[in-house]
Amino acid sequence: MLKRHLPMVGHTRGNRLPITCELKCGSACSHPVPNTSDNSHFRDIANAAISRRAALGLGGGLAAAVVIGANALDNAPAAVADNGVFPKGGGKLPFTAIAPVERSVDDVTVPEGYDWTAIIRWGDPLFADSSEFDLEHQTGASQASQFGYNSDYLNVISDGGNDRTGYLVNNHEYTNENLMFSPEYIKSNPKDVVEAAIEAHGLSIVDLKRAGKGQPWEYVVGGRRNRRITGSTLFTVDGPAAGSDLLKTKDDSTGTKVHGTFNNCAGGTTPWGTVLSGEENFNQYFVGTGAAAERRIGIAPGPTSRRWDTVDPRFNLNNEGYANEANRFGWIVEIDPEDPTSTPVKHTALGRFKHEAGTAVISRDGHAVVYSGDDERNDYAYKFVSRKKYRKGDKKHNMTLLSEGTLYVAQFHGNSPESEIDGSGAVPSDGDFDGWGRWIPLVKNDKSLVPGFTVEEVLVNTRLAADTMGPTKMDRPEDFEANPVTGKVYMALTNNSQRDADAIDEANPVPGNRDGHVIEMIERRGDHTSERFNWNILFLAGDPNQEGNHAYFDGVPLDQVSPISCPDNLAFDSKGNLWVSTDGQPGKIGYSDALHKVTLEGRNRGLVEQFLAVPADAETCGPVIHDEDNSVFVAVQHPGEGGDWGAHTSYFPDFVPEGPLKGDKVAVPRPAVVQVFSTTGNNGVGRGSGNGR
Numbered sequence: 212m213l214k215r216h217l218p219m220v221g222h223t224r225g226n227r228l229p230i231t232c233e234l235k236c237g238s239a240c241s242h243p244v245p246n247t248s249d250n251s252h253f254r255d256i257a258n259a260a261i262s263r264r265a266a267l268g269l270g271g272g273l274a275a276a277v278v279i280g281a282n283a284l285d286n287a288p289a290a291v292a293d294n295g296v297f298p299k300g301g302g303k304l305p306f307t308a309i310a311p312v313e314r315s316v317d318d319v320t321v322p323e324g325y326d327w328t329a330i331i332r333w334g335d336p337l338f339a340d341s342s343e344f345d346l347e348h349q350t351g352a353s354q355a356s357q358f359g360y361n362s363d364y365l366n367v368i369s370d371g372g373n374d375r376t377g378y379l380v381n382n383h384e385y386t387n388e389n390l391m392f393s394p395e396y397i398k399s400n401p402k403d404v405v406e407a408a409i410e411a412h413g414l415s416i417v418d419l420k421r422a423g424k425g426q427p428w429e430y431v432v433g434g435r436r437n438r439r440i441t442g443s444t445l446f447t448v449d450g451p452a453a454g455s456d457l458l459k460t461k462d463d464s465t466g467t468k469v470h471g472t473f474n475n476c477a478g479g480t481t482p483w484g485t486v487l488s489g490e491e492n493f494n495q496y497f498v499g500t501g502a503a504a505e506r507r508i509g510i511a512p513g514p515t516s517r518r519w520d521t522v523d524p525r526f527n528l529n530n531e532g533y534a535n536e537a538n539r540f541g542w543i544v545e546i547d548p549e550d551p552t553s554t555p556v557k558h559t560a561l562g563r564f565k566h567e568a569g570t571a572v573i574s575r576d577g578h579a580v581v582y583s584g585d586d587e588r589n590d591y592a593y594k595f596v597s598r599k600k601y602r603k604g605d606k607k608h609n610m611t612l613l614s615e616g617t618l619y620v621a622q623f624h625g626n627s628p629e630s631e632i633d634g635s636g637a638v639p640s641d642g643d644f645d646g647w648g649r650w651i652p653l654v655k656n657d658k659s660l661v662p663g664f665t666v667e668e669v670l671v672n673t674r675l676a677a678d679t680m681g682p683t684k685m686d687r688p689e690d691f692e693a694n695p696v697t698g699k700v701y702m703a704l705t706n707n708s709q710r711d712a713d714a715i716d717e718a719n720p721v722p723g724n725r726d727g728h729v730i731e732m733i734e735r736r737g738d739h740t741s742e743r744f745n746w747n748i749l750f751l752a753g754d755p756n757q758e759g760n761h762a763y764f765d766g767v768p769l770d771q772v773s774p775i776s777c778p779d780n781l782a783f784d785s786k787g788n789l790w791v792s793t794d795g796q797p798g799k800i801g802y803s804d805a806l807h808k809v810t811l812e813g814r815n816r817g818l819v820e821q822f823l824a825v826p827a828d829a830e831t832c833g834p835v836i837h838d839e840d841n842s843v844f845v846a847v848q849h850p851g852e853g854g855d856w857g858a859h860t861s862y863f864p865d866f867v868p869e870g871p872l873k874g875d876k877v878a879v880p881r882p883a884v885v886q887v888f889s890t891t892g893n894n895g896v897g898r899g900s901g902n903g904r
Contacts, residue, residue, distance in 0.1 A: 231828075231852050233516055234385050244709060245509050246589045246674070246684060303785055303838035304808075311774050311802035312824035317861045319847070319885055320803075320824040326890050327823075329864035330379070330844075331417060331430045332883040333360045339433040346879065347396060351406030355441055359383030360391065360411040361882045362846030364478035364488060364780075365833030367419070367428065374424040378436050379417050380486050380548050381833070381846060381884055382475035386411050390879055393856055405522040409442035412473050414488060416440075416548045425840050427886055438551040442471035446544065449614045450559035451657045455667040458539055461532025462525065469539040469557060476586070477568040477690045477780055477833070481579070482601065483609035486546045489566030491586055493540035498527040500534065507674050508564070509587070510537055538671050543569045543583065545613060547606075558613045561595045562653070562673035567689040572739055573601050579612040580739040582700060584688030588707045590674065591682045592621040592691070596740050598656055615657070618670070619650035620682040623746060625717025634715050634722045636751060636761030644717050644763075645747035648732075651680045652742070686710060686719045686727065690780045693739070694811070696787030700732040700739075701749070703778040705794060718746065721761045725799050726752035726776040729791065729809075749789075749809070750817055752776050754800040765817030773821035775807050776800045784836040787811060790822075792831035792845065804831045806845055823887060826863040826880075828853040841889035851880030 306322040319327045334344030334357050341356040342348075364382040386408040388397065397404050418434020421427060431437070446469045448458060458466035476491035494509035498520050501512045505528070514520075520527035525536045541563040546555040561569075567586040574580050577600035583593050597616040602608045625632065625646040627639035638644065652660045653676055659666040661676045669676040686707035693700050704719070705727045712722040718730065729749045735741035753760030753776060755769035764772050777795035784790065789809040796804045803824040810818040822843065825831045829850040836843055851861030861880040 231830075231849060234387050234849075234852075244589050245507050245587060246678065247507075304836065304841060304843070306820075306822060308773055308820035309822070309824065311800075311821065312805070314797040314801065314803045315827055315860070316803060316824070317827045317851075317863060317866070319826060319863075319887070321887050322822060324890055325887050327885050327887045328427045329883045329885055330419070330428050331358050331381075331415075332864060332881040333358055333362075333411075334881065335430070336432055337415065337417060337434075337437045337439060341432070346391075347393065349392065349396075349407045350403045351410045351443075354407040354410040355439055355443075357439075358415050358417070359413055359439065359441070360386045360408075361848050362884055363476050363832045363848060365835055365844060365846045365884060366480045366486070367835050367837065367844050367886075368480070375421055377419045377428070378434070378548060379415075379419055379428075379430075379844075379884060380480070380546075381415050381417075382478060382488055383412050383414065384474055384476055384491070384832075384848065387849060387852060389855060390851065390859075402522055405517075405519055408517070409471070409519065409523075410439075411441075412475070413439065413441040413444065413471070414475060414486075414546065416486075416546075416551070425842070425888070427888055436548055436551055438548075440472065440546060440555060442473055444472070444555065445470055446472065446555050446557050448539070448557045448559060450561075450670070451615070451654065452559035452667045452670040455671065457535055457667055457671045460525065460535050460539070463539075471540075472544055472555075472557075473540060475544075476566070479568065479570040479581075481545075481571040481609070482573050483606050483612075484547075484549065485606075485610060486548055487569030487571060487581065487613075488544050488546065489569050489583060490540050490542055490544065491565045491567055493537070493565070496526055496540075497537045498529060499537075500528050504672050504675060505537065507672070508537070508541065538563070541565065543581065543613070545610065547610070556610075559670045560613060560615055560618065560654070562593060562618050562669075563671050564590070564593075564673050568691045570691045570693060572693045574739040575737070576740065577601050578616075578740050579609075581613065582691035582693070582702075584685075584691055584702060585674070586687055586689050586705070588687055588709055589684035590688065591677055592685055592688045592702060593673075593677075594619050594621070594650060594739075617652050617656070618654045618673075619652050619742070620677045620680060621648055622651055622681060623648040623683040623685075623716070623718040627717055632715060632717050632720050634712050634720065636721060636763055638763060639717070643747050643765075644720055644751075645745070646717055648683075648744050648746055650742045650744070651682060653677060653680065683716070683718060684714075686721075686724045689778075692781040692783065692789075694783055694787050694789070695785075696783070697811075698734075698737050698739075699811075700734065700744075701781055701789060702730045702732065703781055703791065704728050704730065705777050705779055706799070718748070720748070721751060724761075726760065726762075727778050728752055729778050729781075729789075731811075749811070750775075750819065752778055757800060760800075764819060767815065767817040767819075772817075772819045773805075773807055774800050774802065775805070775819050775821075777804075780831075780833055782834040782836050784808075784838045786838070790834050790836050790843075791819075792834045794830045794832075797828070803827070804829060806831050806834055806843070826850045827861040829861065829863065841891070843887040845885050845887070847883050847885055850882060854880070 342353040363384040369377040416438040418431040419428040478488040499505045499510035542557040543561045547553045564585040579597040581595045597612040631639040686704040735743040751763040753762030754774035776799040779794035780792040782790045830848040832846040850863040854860035
């Protein structure tokens with residue numbers, strides 16, 4: 212067996228799996244919070260007793276501008292029906308919310324009238340000459356031509372026309388070798404195990420086909436866009452830090468070329484048709500030297516669980532010539548899915564941290580704006596505004612937009628007296644957890660705006676630079692998404708079990724925040740380039756039926772909402788309803804991870820309704836809502852992660868109810884991309900029944 216030290220054993224809450232903590236983020240919660248700066252929470256930045264009027268009155272001109280911005284967005288098109296409110300389960304994708312599902316249920320559970328099918332699974336061959344998936348004969352070479360492991364960010368895009376062809380893009384965040392390989396294979400082929408794991412990371416682009424609109428998709432072996440991007444794929448580096456001495460290594464004296472991308476979590480599809488992918492918990496792959504900059508990003512000395520350094524010297528920063536190797540990870544990468552021969556790019560202008568999301572929108576005056584969270588307890592929210600402007604139909608030009616611009620970090624201020632933010636979850640007297648904020652610039656084009664830091668230092672060591680500028684420490688900012696109907700921006704904050712009671716603030720009002728929350732941000736004048744915004748908490752997650760929770764759903768009666776915990780990935784349907792997938796619900800409120808719809812406008816604002824649940828021990832990732840097709844897509848990540856070889860807790864998606872053997876081969880859980888579709892008019896094609904099995 213590939214034995215792993217599991218620091219979170221005995222420290223996880225409920226049914227959260229220590230192995231998931233170790234593989235996903237290197238058991239980050241077992242280590243000290245990397246942000247040891249004396250940077251303040253917002254109650255220390257501003258007078259906590261300020262009223263709404265005082266908050267908006269910090270400079271008369273600012274107060275007027277913020278109020279005007281809020282009014283302008285209040286008049287924006289709203290995602291509401293003619294009577295001002297959607298019926299429950301409304302929009303173009305009607306459903307009756309399902310009840311929470313016990314974590315042991317090994318099925319994709321969907322509403323009545325819906326079914327599901329797995330489009331593609333880990334190990335499925337992508338090319339005509341790909342090896343067939345063979346558990347006992349895996350190598351780096353075979354995995355490099357097969358669908359990768361542990362799906363995360365997802366998009367499914369139709370080519371239009373007859374809607375019978377399209378493609379999907381999917382991130383592969385991390386690997387679990389104890390479920391990927393037998394103990395005998397790990398012992399006999401350690402080099403092949405490491406090389407296959409490296410190649411199982413990255414992204415897959417896969418062509419799709421279907422019989423017609425509304426029908427289930429199938430993937431195409433040998434499709435023209437099919438591509439694997441892995442831990443060894445060549446990337447170029449651009450932006451102000453490209454060529455910096457901080458990025459040069461023994462293998463690349465130019466500081467402009469990098470092999471591989473790792474721990475790709477959330478991402479986004481740009482308005483010009485490329486894909487952005489965030490490199491998140493990359494720190495866990497490297498053996499550190501103990502340097503302060505490494506510790507701030509979470510890189511520790513000593514052996515890692517993965518032991519990739521035993522096969523490739525670049526993963527040990529103590530090796531001669533590789534001290535900077537980790538600096539070459541932690542970026543937003545951009546890929547052109549239409550051109551499988553193109554070289555993907557790492558954009559240094561967007562800063563280096565544990566990127567969750569890379570959500571791109573075009574501002575009112577044509578600038579590209581990218582929102583991204585830094586997924587760490589007590590770290591920050593960021594956005595980037597391009598120097599150049601978007602040109603419709605000019606992909607070559609638009610692929611330069613993220614090479615230069617202004618990088619910002621967010622500071623939040625509340626509107627309520629300190630005494631009303633007491634950690635109980637009680638809503639302040641003004642009726643909302645809300646306030647205003649500002650985006651603090653760190654870099655503008657090729658100039659540093661952080662005293663004592665060069666532009667290269669700001670971009671490579673973004674956390675350290677941001678620490679000096681007074682941003683607000685947040686509860687693990689993860690996915691950011693902009694509502695295509697209203698223009699408002701939403702940020703998922705997954706949780707923060709280590710937020711102290713004396714460090715709460717109105718934007719993060721719960722001590723030991725186990726369940727997380729979602730914040731709605733309204734940029735001033737509805738302009739994504741603005742340096743001022745208003746904000747409010749849409750909901751504080753939790754199970755209203757459990758004691759000790761802080762659940763709040765913007766005024767919706769608690770007996771009407773579906774329990775929800777650990778919001779992670781966000782998406783929207785065509786009517787502007789928010790969809791939220793979860794990561795960690797089993798360990799917090801005891802139910803399987805799920806996908807929920809949240810109404811944002813009208814009398815039902817804040818109403819949370821559960822649409823689906825994923826199989827045993829799995830996480831729900833990368834939701835895509837195609838309500839025009841009555842379809843929803845999710846990536847099912849780490850199914851069966853609580854099990855072990857031959858003693859699995861899941862056999863998703865192949866299901867072998869009689870035991871671990873399928874024919875003469877061992878059956879294992881396989882991460883996969885799933886489509887949920889309406890059974891009306893499609894003859895019930897699919898693997899699921901809608902009621903579990």
